[in-house]
Amino acid sequence: MTQLSVIGCGYLGAVHAACMADLGHEVVGVDVDPDKVAQLAAGKAPFHEPGFDDLLQRAIASGRLRFTTDIAEVHGSQVHFICVGTPQQAGRNAADLTYVHAAVEALLPHLAVHADGPVVVVGKSTVPVGTAAEIAARIDADAPGSGASLVWNPEFLREGFAIQDTVAPDRIVYGLGPGDRGQAARVVLDTVYASQLERHTPLITTDYATAELVKVAANSFLATKISFINAMAELCEATGADVTQLAEAIGHDERIGPKFLRAGVGFGGGCLPKDIRAFMARAGELGVDQALTFLREVDAINLRRRTHVVELARTACGGDLSGARVTVLGAAFKPHSDDVRDSPALEVASTIAGAGAHVTITDPAALENVRRVRPDLNLAADPLEAADRADVVVLLTEWEEYVTLDPEQLGTVVAHRQVIDGRNALDPVRWRAAGWTYTGLGRP
Ligand code: UGA
DSSP: OOEEEEEOOSHHHHHHHHHHHHTTOEEEEEOSOHHHHHHHHTTOOSSOOTTHHHHHHHHHHTTOEEEESOGGGGTTOSEEEEOOOOOBOTTSSSBOOHHHHHHHHHHGGGOOOBTTBOOEEEEOSOOOTTHHHHHHHHHHHHOGGGTOEEEEOOOOOOTTSHHHHHHSOSOEEEEEOSHHHHHHHHHHHHHHTHHHHHTTOOEEEEOHHHHHHHHHHHHHHHHHHHHHHHHHHHHHHHHTOOHHHHHHHHHTSTTTOSTTOOOSSOOOSSSHHHHHHHHHHHHHHTTOGGGGHHHHHHHHHHHHHHHHHHHHHHHHTTTOOTTOEEEEEOOSSSTTOOOOTTOHHHHHHHHHHHTTOEEEEEOSSOHHHHHHHOTTSEEOSSHHHHTTTOSEEEEOSOOHHHHTOOHHHHHTTOSSOEEEETTSOSOHHHHHHTTOEEEESSOO
């Protein structure tokens, strides 16, 4: 058992804190937001994540997990995880590091020698390459007496699978400082991740810069894979070919693989879009912007898919969206999440509404978040209510409950049986058999 602190209790931090406590460590989670802390302390997740409420309650009941707004309570912890957000700066591609620097600043006065061994600060936030070296220098300069060292340990968890990805990750990366101190920090972190390492999880130990780059490289690759298949969808649309069959066929090549080849309205969320932009911005600062020019295209292809869906909806409504009734199934950036940050679904819905349509949006988990950011949109609790007298139904988040909808039953409430499948998740044969005009993305 190690005493840990987790600074920043958003998606990453809250899940990390609860999983670590569940694995037997003693954990204090710190966040500046008193509402979030109160909710977490009461055993209630401030976001939708399958299984998280149960895990949180179990961890709190064990007595090994608590939450606070008081950073001084990190006192007594041997390992301090930095899990704060690094959003995109307003009007710029670069990442906003305000929260990372504030967390380090707040932590420094509380770094003290620990009886159990070396004190380790562990960075998990996604940061521009070079940040870890800066933070390490800062710790050496401002908390020299603590002997604390920094490890950069990027996080690869996916929303919707956050617990599984934390407890049983597919790899662990340590970016270590030089010399004996780096090795000593590694030993400490090995005890924290003992259960993951016992499962023979691949462990890559490297330097700070490589560890930082691994994270953004992974997300850039995933974004590229999605934009690649969406570019193929554009080709399919121009030729009458079927991108879902194309993806299946190329996915059988082990070198390519079938995952992340689902063509549709594209990627969104709090990570992929902002991470590729921040990576481009950092490459520019480093004088190697040309190396990542392709990511500009990845971003452009992705955003073009959103525009394309709006145009399909316009065509379905006879070329004019004003006054049309449009139903949008899904608001979250992907299923099993209530996250609407940079959600393709929400952006498409907003654009269609902006063109004068009467848009009703439904989602099993994200409506509260939609209400907060877009109070002007009409919300409905379920698809049948949302589809009332619709001219066109647009599926934008492939929740199971939408994929399995009965087209016959939905057909009884709409004005026109027209569906746009923005995730290529519906069965065209079934929908067409029920009298619907079905339009997929990159499908004939
Ligand atoms: C992503 C990465 O997958 C995680 O490994 C990483 O840790 C995380 O970002 C992060 O940086 O914190 P996440 O944002 O939860 O995780 O979502 P993904 O599952 O990657 O999906 C991203 C978007 O791509 C979604 O909008 C999804 O609908 C879309 N997508 C995914 C497609 O359009 N097609 C696909 O084939 C797959």
